[in-house]
Amino acid sequence: xxxxxxxxxxxxxxxxxxxxxxxxxxxxxxxxxxxxxxxxxxxxxxxxxxxxxxxxxxxxxxxxxxxxxxxxxxxxxxxxxxxxxxxxxxxxxxxxxxxxxxxxxxxxxxxxxxxxxxxxxxxxxxxxxxxxxxxxxxxxxxxxxxxxxxxxxxxxxxxxxxxxxxxxxxxxxxxxx
Numbered sequence: 016x017x018x019x020x021x022x023x024x025x026x027x028x029x030x031x032x033x034x035x036x037x038x039x040x041x042x043x044x045x046x047x048x049x050x051x052x053x054x055x056x057x058x059x060x061x062x063x064x065x066x067x068x069x070x071x072x073x074x075x076x077x078x079x080x081x082x083x084x085x086x087x088x089x090x091x092x093x094x095x096x097x098x099x100x101x102x103x104x105x106x107x108x109x110x111x112x113x114x115x116x117x118x119x120x121x122x123x124x125x126x127x128x129x130x131x132x133x134x135x136x137x138x139x140x141x142x143x144x145x146x147x148x149x150x151x152x153x154x155x156x157x158x159x160x161x162x163x164x165x166x167x168x169x170x171x172x173x174x175x176x177x178x179x180x181x182x183x184x185x186x187x188x189x190x191x192x
Contacts, residue, residue, distance in 0.1 A: 144178030
């Protein structure tokens with residue numbers, strides 16, 4: 016276990032039965048209370064992608080915004096927010112998908128993803144892969160390429176990486192459970 020992985024694992028707080036009974040929620044917000052750890056996490060998330068051409072970082076609402084924006088700033092590329100339906104003010108592209116506990120629709124501004132660009136998708140946690148796969152569909156609808164996926168946490172037992180590997184083999188995280 017790397018030093019960063021140990022620090023992040025120690026900082027993550029487990030919340031039982033949230034958002035519904037039987038789910039053990041991994042709360043990453045304690046990391047945000049430590050500005051030094053937040054900076055280390057940002058660097059750790061970027062490291063696997065440093066030698067790749069990344070044209071934009073797409074962050075998934077809402078916890079994907081925390082580090083997605085920081086990563087985009089460090090990489091000196093645009094940040095693209097993907098939000099739940101009805102939250103973006105301009106014309107949007109939509110994608111409907113199934114979640115572990117329901118279904119959802121996500122959107123991106125139709126002009127945010129440039130055709131032919133290489134987009135890094137970031138979210139805080141990978142579970143079954145539904146949300147990240149849906150975000151990848153939005154990227155592909157714009158004839159852009161998914162350069163890779165970045166997560167703070169991957170829950171391996173839910174096999175989300177199996178869903179994402181056909182889209183991009185570049186799937187990285189700081190912590191895995």
